[in-house]
Ligand SMILES: CC(=O)N[C@H]1[C@@H](OP(=O)(O)OP(=O)(O)OC[C@H]2O[C@@H](n3ccc(=O)[nH]c3=O)[C@H](O)[C@@H]2O)O[C@H](CO)[C@@H](O)[C@@H]1O
């Protein structure tokens with residue numbers, strides 16, 4: 084297994100370029116199942132989750148070619164409708180094939196994703212909405228068996244909770260359904276907006292872009308003619324590099340971003356006394372004479388993203404005072420706390436609220452274990468300011484979502500190397 088060795092306290096500076104967003108790319112690859120033509124997608128991040136999703140497309144009978152951030156996908160030949168356990172267990176986002184496969188073929192079988200390190204993560208809202216659209220769903224032998232022999236019918240879906248994946252699945256299903264689907268309490272993440280835009284460019288009529296009420300006119304099973312497109316920048320990768328600058332208290336320019344997507348993160352950095360300068364497609368974070376503590380509550384977009392919570396916890400260890408982080412989306416997204424404690428942080432957990440005492444707590448390098456994707460990046464950030472050497476094990480979590488992390492960090496002056504144990 085591979086691990087990262089980081090020597091802390093190096094002075095980082097310069098510029099770093101952000102890759103395409105994993106969480107935008109995954110549903111967009113799933114959406115290609117609705118296409119009748121080959122689609123060229125640019126700015127595709129080179130991360131393990133994307134390769135896994137492409138493998139799933141291949142297993143279903145589709146094909147793809149990948150070169151230098153450009154992926155050409157052809158799903159016209161898909162002749163299988165089962166997403167098997169061995170692939171779904173490595174990547175929960177595989178559930179995103181459920182809506183498009185069912186809409187196109189009238190049946191499919193997708194392994195239940197099960198829980199994961201950050202929480203239980205049920206898919207009940209996806210299933211209930213598809214049932215409302217006329218699907219019959221059975222759970223047998225750990226698989227969701229969905230059928231819609233008469234095709235999916237447009238319907239009014241009111242999500243009990245805001246769900247990103249649920250909204251994406253229903254948007255894709257609705258695009259090929261018969262009639263109009265209205266999604267109330269839809270997620271508003273930029274990734275949803277890009278999925279809507281790509282579907283609209285393929286001729287699907289969608290109203291309510293960027294709002295919590297989306298109305299979709301279905302094509303009644305007619306496959307769509309997609310246009311080529313580029314994946315939007317990864318706002319979570321960008322936020323992570325902003326935290327790298329903040330935790331080391333150095334100036335860093337983060338390029339190829341959409342600053343509007345980073346507003347909640349920028350606002351919290353400003354509360355922590357950092358100056359952030361935004362222009363059209365970059366943000367620059369400047370050092371401060373005092374890192375102030377912060378109070379964070381995670382929420383749906385445009386609120387503060389749960390996917391940035393762990394990174395801000397690492398940053399809060401360097402603040403001059405006590406910060407709090409209230410995790411409202413996932414019941415178990417604090418696995419990084421015990422590893423940050425091993426580095427010398429002073430953090431107390433009470434239910435879903437973490438209290439982080441910053442100030443006098445110098446972190447000291449040691450061996451730590453990554454437990455999930457963003458927990459891993461929190462450990463990387465902490466290691467950048469820890470005294471001495473930190474070895475981060477189980478970095479396969481990190482590789483799911485960060486393209487060339489050690490290359491990018493090294494290019495701005497960090498000492499980060501990958502080894503095999
Ligand atoms: C690939 C991808 O884009 N992943 C993101 C997506 O995950 P994902 O789409 O899985 O997250 P959801 O928005 O669906 O989950 C939000 C909350 O709703 C709950 N829920 C969800 C569906 C359901 O059927 N029933 C239910 O109870 C979840 O357990 C969670 O507590 O949004 C999350 C919340 O911003 C991010 O942390 C993930 O990085």
Ligand SMILES: C=C(OP(=O)(O)O)C(=O)O
Nearest residue numbers: 106175176390456457484
């Ligand atoms: C939790 C994440 O991803 P996933 O939903 O694929 O597990 C993430 O990107 O932080």
